[in-house]
Amino acid sequence: MLPTASFLELGSIFDNLCVEQFSFSVLYKDFCFVLVLSIFGINLSFSQDSLITVTAEKGDGILSLLRKQGMNPYERYDDFIAMNLDNLRDSVHLYEGRIYRIPFIEDDSVVVVDSLERQAKEIKKIEGEYHSIFGEGNETVLPKSEKLKGAVYYLVSGHGGPDPGAMANYAGKAIAEDEYAYDITLRLAKELLAHGATVYIIIRDENDGIRDDRILEIDHDEVAYGGKTIPLNQLARLKQRVNIVNQLHRKHLGQFQRLIVTHVDSRSKGQNIDVFFYHHEKSKNGKKLAESIHKTFQKKYKKYQPNRTYTGTFEDRTSLYLVKKTHPAMTFIEIGNIRNKKDQRRILDPDNRQALAKWISEGVLLDFEGGEIGPIR
Known part of the structure; x- marks a missing residue:
């Protein structure tokens, strides 16, 4: 089992590589991520909770909504907008009562073969x-x-x-x-x-x-x-x-x-x-x-x-x-x-x-x- 930190590290690296080359939605990035892992010969499975939706309540904004999901809202702000652009007013405002998709959430149900840990060590770590x-x-x-x-x-x-x-x-x-x-x-x-x-x-x-x-x-x-x-x-x-x-x-x-x-x-x-x-x-x-x-x-x-x-x-x-x-x-x-x-x-x-x-x-x-x-x- 690969530690969560190592998985996040690889995900962060992939996000940066993809952003340099393409303009696409977060859903497509998640698909590409799985594809790249497959190329590496890595098998994994995701729980159904990896992609969730929430209903905006009165007074909610994007920042507060993401914060309620336990996320750093500034790290996932752009991803949220990309996923929900057609459902936002003026590109930044939520509609009360509407359902919004939340960016990919990594959880403990990700199963990765042991070789991923060794391969991840060879990839340069992206740090803020x-x-x-x-x-x-x-x-x-x-x-x-x-x-x-x-x-x-x-x-x-x-x-x-x-x-x-x-x-x-x-x-x-x-x-x-x-x-x-x-x-x-x-x-x-x-x-x-x-x-x-x-x-x-x-x-x-x-x-x-x-x-x-x-x-x-x-x-x-x-x-x-x-x-x-x-x-x-x-x-x-x-x-x-x-x-x-x-x-x-x-x-x-x-x-x-x-x-x-x-x-x-x-x-x-x-x-x-x-x-x-x-x-x-x-x-x-x-x-x-x-x-x-x-x-x-x-x-x-x-x-x-x-x-x-x-x-x-x-x-x-x-x-x-x-x-x-x-x-x-x-x-x-x-x-x-x-x-x-x-x-x-x-x-x-x-x-x-x-x-x-x-x-x-x-x-x-x-x-x-x-x-x-x-x-x-």
Whole structure:
């Protein structure tokens, strides 16, 4: 009998090999896995519980549903969507009362000949990287590809420390821009790391990590990269971020480098806005990055919300201090209006925050595939 760990190890290896070569559903991957084991001369049997279904209850999201099944929801999030895409609203929301398939669950009923253990030892083990910044239960980043290998990304979430940014009220509690911008930034960082990128998280909160709460508690203990205290004065705060990014940029001269700044806007309560993007007016690469993410959002809206027009734009906004002063090609993202009820749903729902990070990362991948290396912008 092969120990469960060894079986999981082989399964993880196969998943990574398949993802590199094909685009297919999880069911097909399971079939391929069995096929490869057969090629190795390995016989196995699965219990009927290997693939199960569950009914979504009121209040369930993908993350909470997977967590109820004893899974790490971030490791199986993409698999779940692939298996249930035709049964999801806007590609990320469950319908109450509908039945959903759960990704393959390994159990003790898997029977494998003893030779598998010897063969498994010859296969290189695929391990994730540990990053404590993502918080308990989210520290491990499992590799998805090496598509961003060699690329460097600087991620700056808006405000932080003594400045919470835009404020609003929800269900009788205060919510702050910096907490939601930071959570989306962490999720984006994890996506980029999974594709082999080097990632610098410039504004950091070692205590928060990725959070699946709707209301994110406000604190003021964020620091800048290197453990630097964030100044209260706005100009000093912006200069600090510019200096950190530009110093790191010099360190990585000659590499593909991009900066992504994430904010949540504040406007009148009645103004519902889409996600939109800014870039430097003279930055060809910055414009391409903004446009690539913008195109990804257009594509997603067209596919998952065909009855709604996406009105988000990308445009130059060189008047913004970080856009004007930082050296890497960059985009400045406004997620929505924190005071608007519809936009609040976009940031309060953890599944929405995960989807935003995922869509931004897909735009980043699109940009990198045709990107250019330049010393500045």
